[in-house]
Amino acid sequence: MVPPIVTTIQEIRAVTDAVRRQGQTIGFVPTMGALHEGHASLIRAARAASDYVVVSIFVNPIQFGPHEDYAKYPRTLDADQWVCAEAGADVIFAPRVEEMYPPHFYSSVEVARLGDHLCGASRPGHFRGVCTVVMKLFNIIRPDIAHFGAKDYQQARIITQMVRDLNMPVRIAIEPTVREADGLALSSRNRYLNPAERAVAPRIQQALQKIAQRVVAGEVDVVRLESALEAELKAIPGARVDYARIVDAEFLQPLVRIDRPAVIAVAVFLGTTRLIDNWLIGDPASW
Ligand code: PAF
Numbered sequence: 001m002v003p004p005i006v007t008t009i010q011e012i013r014a015v016t017d018a019v020r021r022q023g024q025t026i027g028f029v030p031t032m033g034a035l036h037e038g039h040a041s042l043i044r045a046a047r048a049a050s051d052y053v054v055v056s057i058f059v060n061p062i063q064f065g066p067h068e069d070y071a072k073y074p075r076t077l078d079a080d081q082w083v084c085a086e087a088g089a090d091v092i093f094a095p096r097v098e099e100m101y102p103p104h105f106y107s108s109v110e111v112a113r114l115g116d117h118l119c120g121a122s123r124p125g126h127f128r129g130v131c132t133v134v135m136k137l138f139n140i141i142r143p144d145i146a147h148f149g150a151k152d153y154q155q156a157r158i159i160t161q162m163v164r165d166l167n168m169p170v171r172i173a174i175e176p177t178v179r180e181a182d183g184l185a186l187s188s189r190n191r192y193l194n195p196a197e198r199a200v201a202p203r204i205q206q207a208l209q210k211i212a213q214r215v216v217a218g219e220v221d222v223v224r225l226e227s228a229l230e231a232e233l234k235a236i237p238g239a240r241v242d243y244a245r246i247v248d249a250e251f252l253q254p255l256v257r258i259d260r261p262a263v264i265a266v267a268v269f270l271g272t273t274r275l276i277d278n279w280l281i282g283d284p285a286s287w
Contacts, residue, residue, distance in 0.1 A: 001085065001090075006091055009095065016141050024051035026050055026054060027046030027047070027053045029042045030056045030137050033059060033075060033188070034075070034076050036190075038178040043087035043088060045147050046089075046147050052091075053090050055084050055089040056093040056094070057092055058137075060129060062125075062133065063128075063133065065125065073188075109166075111161050111165070116253070127155070127158050130159070134162070135162065138163075146171070147173045149175055149176075150175065151277065160172045184205060185275075185277045187275060192273040194271065200237055200238065203232075203235075208266065211228060211232070229246075233268055239268050243265070246258065246263070249261035250284050264278060264280075
């Protein structure tokens with residue numbers, strides 16, 4: 001079945017309220033569209049865990065900085081509908097910007113500390129925009145479980161923290177990163193890459209893996225590991241390193257030694273395209 005597209009808050013609430021009245025559970029996959037196999041795997045996970053699956057498609061303006069790619073972010077609703085159909089979504093919520101942010105919208109949600117480094121440092125206000133829209137979507141849809149990808153590690157941690165701190169009645173499920181056969185993490189932004197950039201893009205994951213192997217082999221000095229990581233990334237033709245960091249996996253704070261679960265996290269520009277990826281070392285105590 002091709003899932004219907006609902007565009008107003010009133011309509012999607014009527015749909016999800018009816019589902020809940022029937023005693024069914026709701027799984028939710030928030031997205032910005034331009035869906036790929038990574039999103040499809042989130043939808044399939046929601047399909048397996050819940051009775052009814054809602055996918056939102058909304059390019060959220062307030063999580064983009066003034067010089068970022070909001071205007072050119074791919075909008076592919078027709079194709080997205082088919083990805084949703086094949087992966088088993090029941091309904092798509094695709095509101096217009098004015099529906100989500102009417103005039104005189106003044107509120108925001110911010111999680112302190114976890115956004116101090118990595119993308120939070122490079123993209124000021126980004127996670128405030130993410131948390132605000134995700135909280136709105138949770139309040140609109142009231143899902144039992146919401147599914148997020150581990151590729152956006154910092155985002156997943158921040159949302160988990162928000163839900164915990166604010167006692168929001170939803171469970172956050174973090175699903176594994178889906179990769180191309182050559183290791184490149186799937187991202188809606190991969191479609192911006194030209195053939196030369198696409199050819200070298202897998203070297204980002206290779207760099208992460210090399211550093212992870214050094215950690216597994218016993219190296220713990222974070223300064224040395226971070227500079228080796230940066231050198232690996234800088235050696236990629238056309239790459240500009242935004243950040244290459246090793247932080248603790250739980251609170252995302254800098255480490256001196258790897259003495260607890262950690263995440264190796266990078267953001268790299270290939271041309272004008274900013275790609276992120278990460279590698280987890282050890283199991284975080286909790287998300
Ligand atoms: O990961 C994304 O696609 C977005 O940040 C999200 C969670 C849908 C919020 O706009």
